Amino acid sequence: MKAAPLYVTGVVGALIGIGALVAGGCANEQQAKGHELYGHYCSHCHGDSGRQNEGYNWSSMPDPKPKDLTNKSEMSTLKDKDIFDTIYRDMKDTGEGGDEIGDDEFGVPTMPSFKYTLSEDEIWAIVGYVRGLHGTKLEFNVEERKKQLAAALVTAQGNLEQATKTYEEAEKKANEEAEKKNVDVDDAAYANELAAMAKAKKELDAAQAGLNNFTARPGKGVSIARPDLTVKPADVPKLVELGKRYYEDKYGCNGCHAIGGEGGKVGPALDRAGFRLNPTWVYRWLKNPQAMNAETRMPALGLSDADAKAVTMYLTTLRAAGNPEGSSNKPEEAPPAKPES
Ligand code: HEC
Ligand code: HEC
Structure with a gap:
């Protein structure tokens, strides 16, 4: 009771x-x-x-x-x-x-x-x-934003249809004129219409991407091609220096990874990355971690090919002796260390 x-x-x-x-x-x-x-x-x-x-x-x-x-x-x-x-x-x-x-x-x-x-x-x-x-509410109208993106797509589709029609008419006219005068077709006569159509096509692609990115994760299904990581020996020191700067000052990798005991501990310590990890694997991981482990907490940070190459080169130089404290923080879902190729 x-x-x-x-x-x-x-x-x-x-x-x-x-x-x-x-x-x-x-x-x-x-x-x-x-x-x-x-x-x-x-x-x-x-x-x-x-x-x-x-x-x-x-x-x-x-x-x-x-x-x-x-x-x-x-x-x-x-x-x-x-x-x-x-x-x-x-x-x-x-x-x-x-x-x-x-x-x-x-x-x-x-x-x-x-x-x-x-x-x-x-x-x-x-x-x-x-x-x-902090006890307040979102005021931004997210549904409205989505509607705008959808409307922009419809507009872009309409623009492309119109531009295509205009182009086809101009080309037809140029062809008819050439036939009448019995001369070669003057491509220049419809060059503007052709350019306008290409521009409208680009705008449609951008509108499509805008709407896609609203609902879908950008890295989904994107696979990273095998990079060319060859560097002229004379260029190596400069590239490594640049990679080190990007690591700290551009991508803030040190917020999540430690080197020499300094830095965050969300990801594994990277003191021995140069021994443990294959550079091609590192490059592809940096470009799109989610493609290799959908659930990783490491975000894709938008590294350009050149930036990814520089950071990869820097990581290959990390070859500390022993097994420093910190690498035991490696989360369970961490990818298996790849042997150097
Ligand atoms: C690696 C650590 C880290 C992660 C992960 C992280 N943040 Fe931050 N965040 C920071 C730091 C460092 C700052 C800058 C110092 C500051 O102004 O707070 C910051 C600043 C901010 C600010 C203040 C922005 C401003 O203009 O002052 C917001 C809001 C914020 N983060 C939200 C988030 C959200 C939401 C996420 C997850 C999607 C996130 N952060 C993930 C470290 C992090
Ligand atoms: C928000 C935190 C975060 C940021 C920022 C971050 N990482 Fe990571 N990183 C992780 C986590 C967590 C892992 C563990 C792997 C997993 O989740 O699958 C990881 C894994 C790695 C690995 C594989 C390590 C191993 O031993 O297997 C490398 C290499 C790496 N990150 C390099 C970088 C570089 C370089 C940057 C900056 C461009 C960076 N990370 C930015 C969180 C982060």
Whole structure:
């Protein structure tokens, strides 16, 4: 008899829970998705609830340390789109002689970009979740954004149809004229229409990609061709130096990986990467980690071919003796170390 009231409370509680779920519908789904993605891709640095020194990687990171996402007065100064752009951006070379970083352009290399890993839709779900961490709500209209992208695609399709028709008419006219005068067809007579059609085709491709990236992860199904990693011996030192700079100042690899005991511990320590890992494998891993391990926490950071080559060259020089502390942090899902070829 004693247990009865508890049982009753449990049922009522569950019913209220279901009611809220039905009422919330799609918004709740986005909330759950945002929570799950945040847990997988952000919490090691920012903490489960967004507080400082809560994530297991927080204290190992180089400065600046991740800021407090629960700080309402500070976080409220950022617009939804600002937060989105922090997560969805191209990495900037913050080293000496690198890119110019403007006042309003976020340039902390150890906050990774997820532009090349997650869909736009997923990132909006994360932004919504981050808003909840400091007690506010996402105001950005994500459905409207999707509608705009879909409308842009329809417009681009229409433009291409029109441009194709105009081109075909111009070409036909040029052909008829040539026949009448019994001369060769003057290609120049419809060159403008041809160029306009090519431009419309490009715009259609861009609109299609925009809509695709909204719903699908960008690296999905993209396979990385075997790279040519040969370097003239005289060029090696410069390339290694560049790779080291990119490692720290552009892609912030040190936010997640340690070398010589310095750096984050989300990924394995890389002191012995030069012994353990095959350079071709490293290159392909850097370009698209998700293609090799869909669930890895390491994001694709948008490395160009040249950048990936430089960073790979740098990693081949890491050949510390022994088995330094830190490599035991290697997560279970880590890819098997490949022998050097
Ligand atoms: C490797 C560690 C790391 C990971 C992973 C990480 N961050 Fe960060 N984050 C940082 C650092 C470092 C900063 C820069 C210091 C600061 O301003 O907080 C930062 C800054 C931020 C900011 C503040 C932006 C601003 O303009 O001030 C937000 C918001 C944020 N991160 C959200 C996220 C979200 C969401 C994720 C997951 C999708 C994520 N971070 C993943 C390290 C990380
Ligand atoms: C947000 C954290 C994060 C960032 C940023 C990051 N990595 Fe990783 N990295 C990982 C994790 C986690 C793994 C473990 C493999 C897995 O998840 O399958 C990994 C694995 C690796 C491996 C394979 C290591 C081994 O021993 O098997 C290499 C090499 C590597 N990363 C290099 C880099 C480089 C270079 C950069 C910068 C361009 C970088 N990582 C940026 C998290 C990160």
